[in-house]
Amino acid sequence: MEPHLLEIVDLHTHFVTERGEIPAVDGVDLSIRKGEIVGVVGESGCGKSVTSLSVMRLLPQPPGKYAGGSIRFKGEELIHAREKRMKQIRGNEISMIFQEPMTSLNPLLTVGEQIMETLRVHLPIGKKEAAARAVDMLRKVGIARAESIVRSYPHQLSGGMRQRVMIAIALCCEPELLIADEPTTALDVTIQAQILDLMKKLNRETGTAIMMITHDLGVVAEICERVVVMYAGKVVEEGAVKDIFANPRHPYTQGLIRSIPSMNEERSRLYSIPGQVPKPGAISQGCRFAPRCEYAMDICRAQLPELIAGANAAHRSRCWLNTTQEVAN
């Protein structure tokens, strides 16, 4: 098997606020092999973006704080890497598509200037070639009239166009790892299909590994091999996409799959998991999903279950239900 490209072990990322320290990421383990496409899904606020920003070391400290664990990229520890080293890595070896395109694009520069800037930092090419590549990149992400859009400012673009500009910037340097944080939320299905194809192609041709953060299980089914499910700062289930869809083991994952609105059936009410996500840090004991779980047992409230595999070694879940079943069998 290929060695791990990215290996996150027991990561704790906290925020120091007036109301105390918030453990937004609370012991996350997540690994990605070279050339692999891994989906990361989970309830809003569960720590997906904070995990990825930790890898990029883009959280301002304070209020952010790396409270423990390790993030290794090709064997190199990133948590303590110098900013100078991180600058070389960002956009070159690891690039990221941010969740909110408007806040990560520079409003004062044209779209073309921003793509060219990235290209020229990473590739030994002249202005003219960079300009040509910028137009080419915009076409690849499905932007019509790319020649005139390169000269536009972000506020002149639609939401989906901004998102695609971000994608163009992230893809133009053929990184080894692409972290895509909800990259297609603003895109309609036809363009989404085109972008997913583009990512698959990049993955196939240059071996770029992709960490795909998304709430869209359709996207996961479409391009990921493996998926990691997070809840309240922790990984609660992981495994091959086909196993998790066919046989979700954690009640949270089961609820997530039940909530998908389907094109084939029409219900007047959609299923949603009852209750609310706990305040980060509010539950220090036991399983964080227990208060919302219909199967919760006494042990669930008392002790945090481990992330363990059943018969299938690659399919792990953090749930007492699965552990006790295994013991009983």
Place this chain on the structure above:
Amino acid sequence: MSRATLADSGDALLEAEELSTYFPIRTGIMQRVTGQVKAVDKISFKVRRGETFGIVGESGCGKSTTGRSLLRLIEPTGGTVRFDGQELGSLGESGLRKMRRDMQMIFQDPFASLNPRHRIGKILQEPLIVHGIGNAAERRERVAKVMETVGLSAWQLEGYPHQFSGGQRQRIAIARALMLEPKLIIADEPVSALDVSIQSQILNLMHDLQEQMGLTYVFIAHDLSVVKHFCDRVAVMYLGRIVELGDKRPLYSEPKHPYTKALLSAVPSTDLGKASERIMLQGEVPSPANAPAGCVFHTRCPQAMDICRHERPVMKQVAPGHATACHLYS
């Protein structure tokens, strides 16, 4: 009155006629206007009281611009918008401000629309203060109630927008639009940033509010399965124009316009066994600055005929409650 009878009564709350919004294209050092982006090009539709009217279409086709033009957050280039019997173009600044209490918008980019220097509690109270509603205690109570409805907790009122995740910010934006109990909410991609469970929570919530308060929604989205669940009628836009409009059921089960057909075929399926049969559209979306003559879709249409290249098709009824602008049906 039930929702169905309201929608059937045909009583329009919002009516757009030949609505157009063009943006100037400026070039050169002198920034001379050398062309126009026809973001919205002569579209007409009615939104009935109490219904949910969906607008779908590809990125850049003019959905957000339509939404903002309806509320006159951008000045339309042409056409009229009537809301609750009033023509908005005839209202002055103060009349428009009063009207806006009844028409709220949830913006596509939640972060950009929340003041980063204010705490959430203040952001939510602000519309109440601006319109002089309630005393301090009543306002706090209303804020707490709305927070709970959108699935946020009271402790989060103390936070600033940047301390929230993308999905949490989206819910704050929804809460803000609900504060004034408006008649109409134009929701621009309100759930696209949310995970499915919260998405269902929000859609169920919007649905309940509609039943309780008789709300009317214009729901802009690109997720066709969400639109199918949530909307009563749907308009499909392409390059600034509406190409098909109809009751949701016939539109989904028997799409007429070749563009709608392609759009529906592209929905990714979570059904892993089922190989999706996609109609992949050829060619790129033409420039709205230089839209093709005739039917704007003809350059990518698998069924394009001669007439499509030079004559703009008009909206024609093809079945009860179902219309399309396509020469195949004329």
